[in-house]
Amino acid sequence: MxxxxxxxxxxxxxxxxxxxxxxxxxxxxxxxxxxxxxxxxxxxxxxxxxxxxxxxxxxxxxxxxxxxxxxxxxxxxxxxxxxxxxxxxxxxxxxxxxxxxxxxxxxxxxxxxxxxxxxxxxxxxxxxxxxxxxxxxxxxxxxxxxxxxxxxxxxxxxxxxxxxxxxxxxxxxxxxxxxxxxxxxxxxxxxxNPAGVLEQIVNHRLQREQRVIEALRHLGESGMDTLLKHVYSDVSTDLLPMAKLSLWAHLLKLEEDGVAQKKIAQHWAFGEERWVLLP
Missing domain, CATH: 3.60.15.10 (Ribonuclease Z/Hydroxyacylglutathione hydrolase-like)
Structure with missing residues (x-):
């Protein structure tokens, strides 16, 4: 060191x-x-x-x-x-x-x-x-x-x-x-380049959020694993478990913003969180 x-x-x-x-x-x-x-x-x-x-x-x-x-x-x-x-x-x-x-x-x-x-x-x-x-x-x-x-x-x-x-x-x-x-x-x-770095971070997160919205619009009511494949298709497989956590965070933000809604599919054995875009 x-x-x-x-x-x-x-x-x-x-x-x-x-x-x-x-x-x-x-x-x-x-x-x-x-x-x-x-x-x-x-x-x-x-x-x-x-x-x-x-x-x-x-x-x-x-x-x-x-x-x-x-x-x-x-x-x-x-x-x-x-x-x-x-x-x-x-x-x-x-x-x-x-x-x-x-x-x-x-x-x-x-x-x-x-x-x-x-x-x-x-x-x-x-x-x-x-x-x-x-x-x-x-x-x-x-x-x-x-x-x-x-x-x-x-x-x-x-x-x-x-x-x-x-x-x-x-x-x-x-x-x-x-x-x-x-x-x-x-x-x-x-x-x-701190100003550029900060701007890029915000833009990246908002662009990823838009991909979540577009995936929900295209797929309809969806579970996390299905959304993950569409929203993070550009991420290597070994990073997908971490990407899934950030996807969850994006969905919670969209729920807070009144853009998306979480549902529980009771017909699954243990219930599964599924998400849908609000009209």
Whole structure:
């Protein structure tokens, strides 16, 4: 694992947890030079924790997590125990995907500032991928640490009920109001065209939503598996289980918008959710 300097105030180390969902691995970011904030310490892999402790030395003061999924926050507790650094983030009810070792004295709030003599980090609540997702904006450099709200090279999976497509789109549009020069994602390399990236994300989600509407119009009342084949025909087979979760999120948004309606087909052995376009 190598420590890369990205800017005068930011360095990055990537955890050795690369796979289909994490890409090259989870990015951990060190902000500051004299006093350090560690953003997303990542999974509790001993070699990764040892490297972070070596890089931080005795300068670590804060451990921030963008959200408490198992590839982003589990190392926080162990690093905090060794260094005494304060853990900062937002804890939510366990939806089956949460790191339950992460603890805070008080949940993070939107707009909250973490200030040091060198830098200011602003917390921006960006629910959508999951309800407790926050981005952090380094005001001195306009660098946005996006966690899993934005990733390089792939779409973020939205997993209901804690994930919400309508909230995801609203959060992405809200980020357009900030002065962002660079996006430092939870997975992948820096993104240097933030305005274009944010616009592309919103457009992609709305285009996919339109495909859901068109599929319902063409097929009539349909189950998820049938819709999946039509809406995500451009997605490789190994990604279809994750695409099905995002499809569910799209359908829930359309239901909230009054465009589609969920039905239960009672004649199936266990009942099946089926969806229909409203007139």
């Amino acid at each position: 190598t420590l890369y300097r990205l800017s005068p105030l930011v360095r990055r180390v990537t955890a050795p947890n690369s796979n289909l969902m994490t890409g090259p691995g989870t990015n951990s970011y060190l902000v500051g030079n004299r006093e350090l904030a560690l953003i997303d310490p990542g999974p509790a892999i001993p070699s990764h924790i040892d490297q972070l402790l070596t890089f931080c030395g005795d300068r670590l003061r804060w451990i921030l997590v963008t959200h408490t999924h198992p590839d982003h926050s589990p190392a926080a507790k162990q690093i905090s125990n060794v260094t005494g650094a304060k853990m900062i983030g937002c804890v939510m009810a366990d939806d089956g995907h949460q790191d339950r070792t992460f603890e805070v004295e008080e949940n993070l709030n939107h707009g909250q500032l973490l200030e040091s003599p060198e830098f200011i980090l602003e917390a921006i609540h960006t629910p959508g991928h999951v309800a407790n997702q926050f981005c952090f904006l380094l005001q001195e450099e306009g660098m946005l640490f996006s966690g899993d709200h934005i990733m390089q090279g792939s779409s973020v999976v939205i997993i209901p009920p804690s994930g919400n497509m309508a909230a995801y789109i609203r959060s992405t549009r809200h980020l357009m109001n900030y002065s962002i020069n660079t996006i430092a994602p939870g997975h992948g390399d820096l993104l240097n």
